Amino acid sequence: MNWPVFFTRLGSAIVFAIIMMFGLLYSHPMAIIGLALLIQFLCIREFMALVAKIFPEAYFPSWLTMLTQVAGVVVLLSVPLLAIIPGFFVVSFILPVLILLVTILQKKTALTAGFTALAALLYISIPMACLITLRGGAGSFHFAIPLALILMIWMNDTMAYIVGSFIGRTPFSPISPKKTWEGTAGGALLTIAGAAVWGYFSPLQQYHMSDWMVLAFCAAVAGTAGDLLESKLKRMAGIKDSGNIMPGHGGALDRFDSLLVTLPFAFCYAAFFMVHT
Template sequence: MALNMPTFYKRTGSAIVFGAIMLTGLLWPLEWPFLCLVCLINVLCLRDYFRLMQKIDKESLWPGWLPPVIHALSLIIILTFSLRGYDTAEAILWGIFRTLPLVVPVLMMVCTLFKRTALMALMQSIGGLFYITLPMILLVNMRLHDMALPIALIAMIWINDTMAYIVGSFIGKTPFSPISPKKTWEGTAGGALLTIIAAAVYGYLSHTYRMVDWVMLSLLTAVAGTLGDLLESKLKRMADVKDSGNMMPGHGGALDRFDSLIVAAPVVFVYVNWFM
């Protein structure tokens, strides 16, 4: 098949811009560029999430003010956590979890005053905060703890996705899941194995943490990242769309690019806090 040069240039150009923004936020020594990057990812992913939810549940009544309010609330939460510092932010995080059993019933009681469609829209919006904003908060927490952690997490996701695609292209034969027909067991296993090897080599050479920690982080990232990709693929199938958005020409939306990170970040955060 002949190479479509306009499409190739479009994909390459958007990838270069995307990569430059990511590297600036990740590698800049100061904390505010990373915070800006996280806020940008949060807003763009929430936008795609709202689009998918409205396509999935067409009966839900989405007030025009609801998405902007959720966007603003999510940014306020992220900024609050970052300004409070690592220890205080962690304490606030667990405080939120402890109060959820009280907050959720109250919200549901208030929502009964509205139609069911409004209730569903509100609950889906709250779900977006947990699905997208919570992982962004945990990324900020890890950045406050050690700059290397979010960089390593994103690098491992990239290695896993790239190697899974390459291995699957050459030897992939067994379908991994009907949710994502292009994924194969061979590609998935190959991507995870090569990610673990790369992390082990880095752990052996860097001595920043134990090599076993890097191996476990890479394994958890590969598994959780794959599950995150499948989850987003399921949402797109339910919405009957190919891409979550059109943020990156030729690459899809923000949720397409960060689906693995969204699920992997909480898993890595738990391991870092409990075992490292």
């Protein structure tokens, strides 16, 4: 046991958990907005740098990351502000297009950078808007939904690792050699089973056991896909971690890769089947 590394990772995990729980559980709306803005800021910064390493021949203007951050704030706040400023939603579509146009007018090789900025908004900002809404922005979503999603993703990763360690034999994907089909399937099944238990005993009577099981399915399938997506990007860039914001754990993208892909799917299901006004 490497105790210095262990305590470094433990300390980072504790700080990370405190920030996440404060943003998710504190009742003031600025808490979840602040958390989403923080996650977005860190992830967009890392994503832009990651793609720049994948395409070293492309021209990435020095101001593009900051402009993408500004556009990300507009996209992220478009849902919460829609009820107050109806036209604000339109701006969230116009601004990304302007970024693309301004970028490709710089140099011929800047086209990749322009589409990278749009990809960052789709990959990071829209999921963060979903997070804010699921926390209780529109309709009558309960804060337990995003909290449950995070716990389900954590449970899926943990159970997949444990099951894969004991009975894993068949490689799941060359992108992540340590993942196995047995571990992936076991993690998903145990996560869905855990969601069923929670749904059966849950005091939230407005939601059914099947609702939590579907959310667990989203966390298991989309979460695994998100993890593989980020692993693929890092492999293409030739790096181990997307950043070093969390000592011993890597960057923000390393921590939120599964959540970013899970949130849109979970939001769509909740919006159609779990909203009770």
